Amino acid sequence: MHLHGTSQINAAGRLEIGGCDTAELAARFGTPLYVFDEALIRRRCREFMDAFRATGLRFQVAYASKAFCVMAMCRIAEEEGLSLDVVSDGELYTALRAGFPADRIHFHGNNKTPEELEMAIDAKIGCIVVDNFTELYMLNEIAKEKSARVSILFRVTPGVEAHTHEFISTGQTDTKFGFDIGNGSAFRAIREAVSLSNVDILGVHSHIGSQIFETDGFKLAADRVCDFAQNVRKELGVTFPVINLGGGFGIRYTEGDTPLPVGQYVQAITDSIKAKLAEYDYPMPEIWIEPGRSIVGDAGTTLYTIGSTKDIPGVRKYVSVDGGMTDNPRPALYDAKYEAFLANRANDPSEETVSIAGKCCETGDMLIWDLELPKTKPGDLLAVFCTGAYNYSMASNYNRLRRPAVVFVRDGEADLVVRRETFEDVAGKDVVPERLRKQAVAKS
Numbered sequence: 219m220h221l222h223g224t225s226q227i228n229a230a231g232r233l234e235i236g237g238c239d240t241a242e243l244a245a246r247f248g249t250p251l252y253v254f255d256e257a258l259i260r261r262r263c264r265e266f267m268d269a270f271r272a273t274g275l276r277f278q279v280a281y282a283s284k285a286f287c288v289m290a291m292c293r294i295a296e297e298e299g300l301s302l303d304v305v306s307d308g309e310l311y312t313a314l315r316a317g318f319p320a321d322r323i324h325f326h327g328n329n330k331t332p333e334e335l336e337m338a339i340d341a342k343i344g345c346i347v348v349d350n351f352t353e354l355y356m357l358n359e360i361a362k363e364k365s366a367r368v369s370i371l372f373r374v375t376p377g378v379e380a381h382t383h384e385f386i387s388t389g390q391t392d393t394k395f396g397f398d399i400g401n402g403s404a405f406r407a408i409r410e411a412v413s414l415s416n417v418d419i420l421g422v423h424s425h426i427g428s429q430i431f432e433t434d435g436f437k438l439a440a441d442r443v444c445d446f447a448q449n450v451r452k453e454l455g456v457t458f459p460v461i462n463l464g465g466g467f468g469i470r471y472t473e474g475d476t477p478l479p480v481g482q483y484v485q486a487i488t489d490s491i492k493a494k495l496a497e498y499d500y501p502m503p504e505i506w507i508e509p510g511r512s513i514v515g516d517a518g519t520t521l522y523t524i525g526s527t528k529d530i531p532g533v534r535k536y537v538s539v540d541g542g543m544t545d546n547p548r549p550a551l552y553d554a555k556y557e558a559f560l561a562n563r564a565n566d567p568s569e570e571t572v573s574i575a576g577k578c579c580e581t582g583d584m585l586i587w588d589l590e591l592p593k594t595k596p597g598d599l600l601a602v603f604c605t606g607a608y609n610y611s612m613a614s615n616y617n618r619l620r621r622p623a624v625v626f627v628r629d630g631e632a633d634l635v636v637r638r639e640t641f642e643d644v645a646g647k648d649v650v651p652e653r654l655r656k657q658a659v660a661k662s
């Protein structure tokens with residue numbers, strides 16, 4: 219059993235997180251329930267910040283809010299000195315509403331709408347990460363109309379793709395994101411931008427993938443981005459004040475996962491950039507990164523109440539919980555693996571192998587296959603670990619289920635940071651046109 223952060227088994231044999239008994243949390247807030255270990259989130263933020271401080275370089279660690287974007291999380295990111303990466307008007311709105319300093323917000327996305335760009339310019343956010351030519355020209359026009367100047371990074375694809383345990387070096391990167399370095403489109407984008415009136419070139423951005431466990435991919439991306447920077451300086455006379463190497467740092471979901479300490483990723487990135495730019499006698503830029511999963515992933519635990527079981531002798535025993543793909547779509551989407559145990563009887567020995575099913579009307583709505591558990595009964599609490607990233611943020615109302623509440627726990631206190639949705643939240647946006655209302659009345 220692997221316990222993350224402040225999680226421990228208390229004297230009553232129940233899982234406790236942040237000093238809070240999970241059975242009490244379930245009783246107080248209902249299930250499913252996302253529980254976040256605030257001390258662990260802050261520890262992860264500090265690991266990144268401290269690793270950069272140790273390098274003596276200028277830097278920004280931008281939390282990739284797509285992983286988990288709620289106002290309380292924005293507050294923590296701000297308190298810990300992080301910047302924030304947003305990819306939509308909704309994320310930007312959340313950050314601004316939480317009082318996150320606009321000049322530390324970076325806006326990503328491959329299809330930002332004119333309205334989103336206007337919103338970003340009006341809010342005077344720190345920078346916009348331009349993804350393609352359409353956006354570049356549109357942004358300049360909007361900025362011109364507003365007599366504004368906009369700082370931009372260019373999202374470039376360095377021809378490196380990282381997957382959990384390996385990276386591949388690709389020639390022409392087939393991706394919807396960014397300007398390709400290899401085929402010259404990144405260079406052309408910068409040449410174009412030099413002649414545009416209302417954008418200021420801040421630098422380049424690359425992101426090579428997610429849930430990465432080694433440093434080679436980052437090093438290769440850093441090398442290619444630096445080579446590109448030197449080429450741009452030589453040919454266009456433009457020197458980048460910022461190089462951003464994105465996110466993607468892996469975390470431990472199950473025992474097969476072997477993430478490196480955060481400091482090793484940071485060191486690999488900064489060492490590679492330093493070494494390469496020294497070759498070129500290139501002034502050291504600010505180094506930015508964008509961790510999402512590695513800030514919040516292992517700090518989240520989802521509590522479910524166990525309900526029905528179905529035993530198919532000789533085949534499989536299904537144990538169903540009161541959530542599923544609606545609150546955690548990752549197993550269905552990516553075949554993601556999770557660890558779990560009974561939160562209310564954490565010391566009970568395992569007695570059988572079961573598979574955890576969600577409650578959606580969908581055969582693929584399975585959370586965990588072949589999990590060792592004690593014999594369960596309805597009302598038992600199942601804790602699924604490492605659900606902090608891309609769970610709440612990707613949750614849906616499929617089958618008109620209500621999205622769960624989110625609580626932050628620390629030092630024995632539990633604070634509600636998102637309330638559970640109500641039926642009104644689910645059906646209250648529906649509009650029945652007058653003609654259908656009449657029809658309904660006529661038929662009844």
Ligand SMILES: Cc1ncc(COP(=O)(O)O)c(C=O)c1O
Binds near residue numbers: 303326512
């Ligand atoms: C541009 C960009 N930055 C940062 C991230 C955050 O990635 P992760 O959560 O893996 O750290 C992503 C998502 O993969 C991304 O696309």
Ligand SMILES: N[C@@H](CCCC[NH3+])C(=O)O
Binds near residue numbers: 284548607608
């Ligand atoms: N949503 C994905 C990661 C996507 C990263 C965003 N660029 C996941 O759950 O693993």
